[in-house]
Amino acid sequence: MTAPSLAAAVPPPGLDGLRREVREFLAAEIGAGRIVPRSDNWLAGWDADFSRRLGERGWIGMAFPPEYGGSGAGFLARFAVTEELLAAGAPVAAHWIADRQSGPALLRYGTEEQRRAYLPGIARGEISFAIGMSEPDSGSDLASVRTRAVRAPGGWRVTGTKVWTSGAHLAQAMIALVRTGPPEPARHAGLSQLIVDLAAPGVEIRPIRLLTGEHHFNEVVLTDVFVPDDRVLGTLGDGWRQVTGELAFERSGPERILSTFPLLTAAVDRLAARGCPDRARLGAVVARLWALRRMSLAVAARLAEGAQPATEAALVKDLGTRFEGALIDTVRMLVRVEPDLLSSDPLARLLAESVLHAPGFTLRGGTNEILRGVVAKALTRES
Amino acid sequence: MDDVTEALTASVAAACARYADPDANWNPRLWDALEEMGVTLLPVPEERGGAGGDLPAAVEALRVLGRHAAAVPVAETALLAGWLLAGCGADVPSGPLTAALADGPPDVLRRVPWAGHAAGLVILTPDEMLYAPRDAYDVEDGANLAGEPRDTVRLRDPGALRRHPAPAGAQEFRERGALARAALMAGAMERALELSVRYAREREQFGRPLAAFQAVQDHLAEMAGETLLATVAVQAAARRPAGLPVAAAKASAGAAAGTVARLAHQVHGALGCTDEHPLRHVTTRLWAWRDEFGGEAEWAESAADHALAAGGPGLWPLLTRDA
Numbered sequence: 142m143t144a145p146s147l148a149a150a151v152p153p154p155g156l157d158g159l160r161r162e163v164r165e166f167l168a169a170e171i172g173a174g175r176i177v178p179r180s181d182n183w184l185a186g187w188d189a190d191f192s193r194r195l196g197e198r199g200w201i202g203m204a205f206p207p208e209y210g211g212s213g214a215g216f217l218a219r220f221a222v223t224e225e226l227l228a229a230g231a232p233v234a235a236h237w238i239a240d241r242q243s244g245p246a247l248l249r250y251g252t253e254e255q256r257r258a259y260l261p262g263i264a265r266g267e268i269s270f271a272i273g274m275s276e277p278d279s280g281s282d283l284a285s286v287r288t289r290a291v292r293a294p295g296g297w298r299v300t301g302t303k304v305w306t307s308g309a310h311l312a313q314a315m316i317a318l319v320r321t322g323p324p325e326p327a328r329h330a331g332l333s334q335l336i337v338d339l340a341a342p343g344v345e346i347r348p349i350r351l352l353t354g355e356h357h358f359n360e361v362v363l364t365d366v367f368v369p370d371d372r373v374l375g376t377l378g379d380g381w382r383q384v385t386g387e388l389a390f391e392r393s394g395p396e397r398i399l400s401t402f403p404l405l406t407a408a409v410d411r412l413a414a415r416g417c418p419d420r421a422r423l424g425a426v427v428a429r430l431w432a433l434r435r436m437s438l439a440v441a442a443r444l445a446e447g448a449q450p451a452t453e454a455a456l457v458k459d460l461g462t463r464f465e466g467a468l469i470d471t472v473r474m475l476v477r478v479e480p481d482l483l484s485s486d487p488l489a490r491l492l493a494e495s496v497l498h499a500p501g502f503t504l505r506g507g508t509n510e511i512l513r514g515v516v517a518k519a520l521t522r523e524s
Numbered sequence: 525m526d527d528v529t530e531a532l533t534a535s536v537a538a539a540c541a542r543y544a545d546p547d548a549n550w551n552p553r554l555w556d557a558l559e560e561m562g563v564t565l566l567p568v569p570e571e572r573g574g575a576g577g578d579l580p581a582a583v584e585a586l587r588v589l590g591r592h593a594a595a596v597p598v599a600e601t602a603l604l605a606g607w608l609l610a611g612c613g614a615d616v617p618s619g620p621l622t623a624a625l626a627d628g629p630p631d632v633l634r635r636v637p638w639a640g641h642a643a644g645l646v647i648l649t650p651d652e653m654l655y656a657p658r659d660a661y662d663v664e665d666g667a668n669l670a671g672e673p674r675d676t677v678r679l680r681d682p683g684a685l686r687r688h689p690a691p692a693g694a695q696e697f698r699e700r701g702a703l704a705r706a707a708l709m710a711g712a713m714e715r716a717l718e719l720s721v722r723y724a725r726e727r728e729q730f731g732r733p734l735a736a737f738q739a740v741q742d743h744l745a746e747m748a749g750e751t752l753l754a755t756v757a758v759q760a761a762a763r764r765p766a767g768l769p770v771a772a773a774k775a776s777a778g779a780a781a782g783t784v785a786r787l788a789h790q791v792h793g794a795l796g797c798t799d800e801h802p803l804r805h806v807t808t809r810l811w812a813w814r815d816e817f818g819g820e821a822e823w824a825e826s827a828a829d830h831a832l833a834a835g836g837p838g839l840w841p842l843l844t845r846d847a
């Protein structure tokens with residue numbers, strides 16, 4: 142048995158001041174009406190101007206070294222800033238994927254030229270990335286992707302269809318998982334990651350509307366799209382290992398716990414003013430959140446050390462995303478408001494946003510069933 | 525279900541299928557067909573223009589309407605407005621009706637179902653019942669999570685409305701509304717389950733249908749259990765539509781609705797999160813209906829009040845009354 146293990150992390154000194162700074166900035170943004178707090182706004186709130194304002198303050202790319210435009214403040218400082226942004230319900234979707242996932246992947250596997258081409262723009266909040274993993278027939282079974290790259294002079298010709306591609310209609314580039322060789326000796330072989338320029342000829346991006354009608358994700362159809370050799374990310378044929386490494390970053394962050402936190406803030410505000418009918422129920426949610434945050438932070442500390450705590454990250458995401466949904470039910474039990482997207486009462490609106498976005502919480506970035514499979518496999522592995 | 529009710533639900537289902545218009549928030553053609561059949565005033569006495577049916581039959585019809593996510597105010601017309609008007613000895617006009625509760629003299633009413641499309645609105649205050657035909661009020665459009673109209677109503681001249689002594693109290697009104705929503709939810713859950721089972725058998729990952737994975741089987745079984753529980757609770761409450769049975773049925777159906785909608789989406793993966801997939805027609809209604817006429821919290825508290833009022837020795841008799 143390989144039991145997952147974590148140790149409670151002590152945040153490095155100096156982060157309190159940083160948090161205070163971010164809080165003040167966000168209070169000013171909200172106060173001036175430049176941003177409106179929403180539930181699940183790291184997915185839904187695409188605001189390129191806001192991302193640029195964050196970039197100016199050095200709050201994007203904090204984990205990138207200064208030579209690539211980052212602040213060099215480090216991964217745990219980034220954790221603190223992203224937590225503050227999520228807790229406030231700020232619209233961070235425009236830079237979220239690039240800052241969390243694509244940037245670190247470029248740092249880890251990218252060439253010097255690739256890093257210089259993308260990282261400074263990401264850190265300024267000007268370059269957005271999309272994740273091209275899922276396909277119509279490849280969801281949980283990601284290794285079965287069929288998008289194929291064939292050799293061409295100076296690069297590759299890519300053909301296939303990606304789906305559920307968040308923000309592809311607004312992003313500049315997409316890191317696509319594609320088949321560059323046969324699935325031999327194992328089905329995970331022959332996969333590679335390519336950086337696809339979303340403005341390239343042959344890229345067609347069609348909206349797929351969420352059940353709320355929002356245009357968030359897309360179908361990206363690639364027809365004979367040319368990708369030059371210098372846009373292969375990392376090692377040819379090593380795509381599976383690279384992608385699964387990326388997932389530890391994708392899965393353990395505070396956005397797997399805090400998507401509905403703005404709703405809790407509004408509810409506690411109301412309950413503090415008008416009385417809380419069931420303090421044990423409210424307290425249970427607060428206590429759970431307190432503990433889950435520590436867990437996410439402990440994984441972050443391991444990631445900051447360069448480890449790849451994949452099992453622990455899967456556990457954070459399973460527990461955290463279920464918490465995001467359970468929080469909604471607790472609020473419904475304590476505050477009697479009907480969810481209403483059009484309401485002028487922020488609580489009714491936040492409740493509606495939370496309810497309507499909840500189905501995605503336990504799907505995106507790997508479903509909870511698959512995550513539990515990952516955990517169970519690790520637990521029962523002979524060591 | 526008796527033969528008459530079975531025939532009735534079959535024709536309601538046929539009409540729903542024939543006039544299906546899943547994206548509309550008001551389906552007048554379906555309404556006309558249902559009105560023709562007598563479903564829209566099913567439990568209203570015949571001498572008042574109704575079909576003289578009973579609540580259990582009405583609940584069965586609502587289940588079918590819920591299953592088809594039908595955009596028609598049958599619950600409001602048949603169980604609330606028609607009931608109140610008939611209770612006052614007034615004739616029940618044809619066409620869709622709606623109803624609202626007011627704490628005092630009405631002026632502005634909020635989240636009134638289909639007020640804009642209704643032929644008239646019945647308002648129940650603590651001591652009076654008022655009838656406002658459509659030309660007596662203005663409407664500001666609102667919606668629930670499924671896009672069904674939940675409008676803000678402004679009465680033009682409340683003093684000029686026809687009034688009657690209140691035929692029932694607010695509690696009874698809310699109980700009937702809650703029962704109707706529970707019945708609609710039971711139907712919507714059946715549909716969510718059916719779509720999930722079908723999808724789990726069709727969609728393949730890792731070279732097998734989703735239905736072959738134990739985790740997915742577990743979801744389907746849980747959905748089936750919750751759906752059945754809600755259905756039976758609603759049917760039982762329809763036979764004794766007040767007090768604990770209604771509280772228990774609405775609280776149980778509301779809780780089941782949350783579970784069934786969550787698991788249906790989980791089984792459908794990203795596809796279910798899109799506006800093109802029919803799952804949303806029922807799940808958004810489940811999320812809306814569970815909070816209308818009181819959510820689980822309110823009805824669970826009501827159930828607790830009934831239990832506490834009965835006291836220890838009275839609890840078992842309370843639970844076993846009539847069955």
Ligand SMILES: Cc1cc2nc3c(=O)[nH]c(=O)nc-3n(C[C@H](O)[C@H](O)[C@H](O)COP(=O)(O)OP(=O)(O)OC[C@H]3O[C@@H](n4cnc5c(N)ncnc54)[C@H](O)[C@@H]3O)c2cc1C
Nearest residue numbers: 272274275280281305306307501505508510737790793794
């Ligand atoms: C809001 C949102 C944003 C997204 N953004 C992106 C994006 O930007 N880029 C991208 O590439 N993808 C994105 N996705 C797609 C996401 O990664 C997939 O939804 C996810 O991987 C699941 O795939 P699927 O939807 O095809 O479901 P399926 O794989 O078809 O699964 C359906 C159900 O079956 C279960 N299941 C499947 N296999 C098994 C098994 N072996 N054992 C037990 N249960 C199983 C699943 O857990 C799930 O409950 C997004 C999804 C959402 C909801």
